[in-house]
Amino acid sequence: MNRFAKRNISPATVGVVLVLLLVVANGMRSANVKQWVTLIQSGLYLASITFLVASGFSLIFGLMDVLNFAHGTILMFGAYAGYTVFANPRLFLNTMPLVVVMFGVAWAVGMGA
Known part of the structure; x- marks a missing residue:
């Protein structure tokens, strides 16, 4: 060639x-x-x-020189939120698990600091 x-x-x-x-x-x-x-x-x-x-x-x-998997976690939160809104946009109760997880993560980060 x-x-x-x-x-x-x-x-x-x-x-x-x-x-x-x-x-x-x-x-x-x-x-x-x-x-x-x-x-x-x-x-x-x-x-x-x-x-x-x-x-x-x-x-x-x-x-x-460190593989930061926090980016993957943020991507998965966004994917879950997007899928929830796409699958059933009229019900706000479907987003409650995401809200609970986000508050739980914020609480866990606050407790660790």
């Missing part, structure tokens, strides 16, 4: 995959194309969130 091909193998792979997806989507009905587009968007969203979490962990580890 020449040097240009070695440098650009990742963008070329992404381009080939996107062309194949477009070719497959071209022969589908309208409903299936909408499902494919939704699936691709969901995959890109999940990949971007995973990338952000992984890059945050590597940044913290690179700067401090």
